[in-house]
Amino acid sequence: MNDEFPHGRFPREQALQLDAADPLRALRDQFLIPKRGAHEQIYLCGNSLGLQPRAARTVVQEALDKWANEAVEGHFTPPVQWLDYHALVRDALARVVGAQPHEVVAMNTLSVNLHLLMVSFYRPTQARSAILVEAGSFPTDRYAVESQIRFHGFDPATDLIEVQPDDETGIVSMATIASAIERHGPRLALVLWPGVQYRTGQAFDLQEIARLARAAGANVGFDLAHSVGNIPLQLHASGADFAVWCHYKYLNAGPGAVGGAFVHERHARDATLPRFAGWWGHEQATRFRMGAEFVPSIGADGWQLSNPPVLALAPLRASLEVIDNVGGIATLRAKAEKLGAYLEQLIDARLNDTLQILTPRNAAQRGCQLSLRVLGGRERGRALFEHLESIGIVGDWREPDVIRIAPTPAYNRFADCFDFVEAVAAWRAAQ
Numbered sequence: 001m002n003d004e005f006p007h008g009r010f011p012r013e014q015a016l017q018l019d020a021a022d023p024l025r026a027l028r029d030q031f032l033i034p035k036r037g038a039h040e041q042i043y044l045c046g047n048s049l050g051l052q053p054r055a056a057r058t059v060v061q062e063a064l065d066k067w068a069n070e071a072v073e074g075h076f077t078p079p080v081q082w083l084d085y086h087a088l089v090r091d092a093l094a095r096v097v098g099a100q101p102h103e104v105v106a107m108n109t110l111s112v113n114l115h116l117l118m119v120s121f122y123r124p125t126q127a128r129s130a131i132l133v134e135a136g137s138f139p140t141d142r143y144a145v146e147s148q149i150r151f152h153g154f155d156p157a158t159d160l161i162e163v164q165p166d167d168e169t170g171i172v173s174m175a176t177i178a179s180a181i182e183r184h185g186p187r188l189a190l191v192l193w194p195g196v197q198y199r200t201g202q203a204f205d206l207q208e209i210a211r212l213a214r215a216a217g218a219n220v221g222f223d224l225a226h227s228v229g230n231i232p233l234q235l236h237a238s239g240a241d242f243a244v245w246c247h248y249k250y251l252n253a254g255p256g257a258v259g260g261a262f263v264h265e266r267h268a269r270d271a272t273l274p275r276f277a278g279w280w281g282h283e284q285a286t287r288f289r290m291g292a293e294f295v296p297s298i299g300a301d302g303w304q305l306s307n308p309p310v311l312a313l314a315p316l317r318a319s320l321e322v323i324d325n326v327g328g329i330a331t332l333r334a335k336a337e338k339l340g341a342y343l344e345q346l347i348d349a350r351l352n353d354t355l356q357i358l359t360p361r362n363a364a365q366r367g368c369q370l371s372l373r374v375l376g377g378r379e380r381g382r383a384l385f386e387h388l389e390s391i392g393i394v395g396d397w398r399e400p401d402v403i404r405i406a407p408t409p410a411y412n413r414f415a416d417c418f419d420f421v422e423a424v425a426a427w428r429a430a431q
C-alpha cells in the first residue's frame, strides 16, 4: 500500500483527518443525504441509485413553472427552449464519456437504447451471426441479446457465446477475453461488453476489447451502466461502434432518469445503416416540414425517436454541472481511488475473517465499488446485511452472499468507510 495509510492501528481520527484534507469535502453539501431516524445514513449505494443533488429540485421546478406559465410556447422561448432540451447536456456528457459532442445523446433508457443500437450494429449474416458476451451479464443485456438473435431468425443456443470467468470470484482476465474473441472471431457479428461488471465491480480495458473485436471483424458495443460517472472513459478513442448507459447510478440524475448513447463518429453520416427511426432523429433543419422521407440527423442524434422528456432530463443538467464545477471526472476519480484504497486496507486489516474482497485489487481494474463476499454462507451474509440496514448503513445485496459497497467521491467520506468497517466488526464481535 502507500504511505498515506500506514499499517498498524486505524483510529477513526485518521478518517477524520483524511476528510479534513480532502479537496472535495464541501461537495457533499450539494447533495441531500437521506436519514435513518435522526442521523444521516451512511449511504454506500451510489452504484444503484445516486443521491439527489440539491440543484435538481431547482431545474425541475423551473421546467414545471415554464410549463405552467408558457405551455406550448415553452418549446421555443428562451432561456431554455424545450425543443433542444436534450442538447443542453450534450457537451458535458461528451466530456464525461470522452467523446465528441455529436457522438452522444441523452435519450430513452439503457435497455431501449441497447435495442435501438443493436438494430444498427448487430447485423447477423449466415457466416457471422454470433454475439459474444460475458457469462455473468446483467439480465437486461442477456434478454436483449437473446431476443435480438431470435428476432433475426437465429438461435441463442449457438449464437450467444458466453465467456466464463477465470475462477469463482467472477473475474475475467484480458487473456480469457482475447482468447474467446480469437477462437470465435470469424463467427462474431458483435461483442457486447460491460465497462464495469455490476456484480464484481471489475473494470475492463475497453480500448483493448474494442481493438480485438474490430480486428476480428466484429462490431463492438459497451454497456456502461456502472462506468459512467465512475471511471474516466475515452469512448471515441476506444473505437467502439456504440455504447449505452443510464444516469441514475454514478451520475445522480434520479430514479429512471433518461439514459445515454454513443455512436462512433465513423457512423455519424451513414444514412444507409438500418435503424428504427422516429421524428426526433430527423435532421432538425427540415424536421418540421413533416415530410414523408426520413433524413437522419448527423451523429447520435439520428437515433432519437421522440421529443425530449424535459422533466426526466432536468436533473441530469444539475448533476452534470456538479461534476463540471469540481473539474470533471478526473478529479472525482482521484478521490475515489483513495476512498477505495482506504476501505480495502481497513477490510484487510480488520475483517479478513468475515469479508472477502471479490473486486480486483488493482485500482486500474475497478471503480468505486467493492464487492464483498460474506464468509460463512448466505444466511450469515443476510444477517449482516440486514443488521447494517437496520442501523442506517446502506449498501446492496447480490445473491447468494455478496454485499456491494460503493464509496462515491461526490458525497462519501473516509469516515463513512471507517464506520462501515467498525459496524461489521461490532456485529461480528456480538455473534
Ligand SMILES: *Cc1c(COP(=O)(O)O)cnc(C)c1O
Binding pocket: 109, 110, 111, 112, 138, 140, 141, 194, 198, 223, 225, 226, 246, 259
Ligand atoms: C443498471 C443497469 C441497467 C439498467 O437498465 P435500465 O434500462 O436503465 O433499467 C442495465 N444494464 C446494466 C449492466 C446495469 O447495471
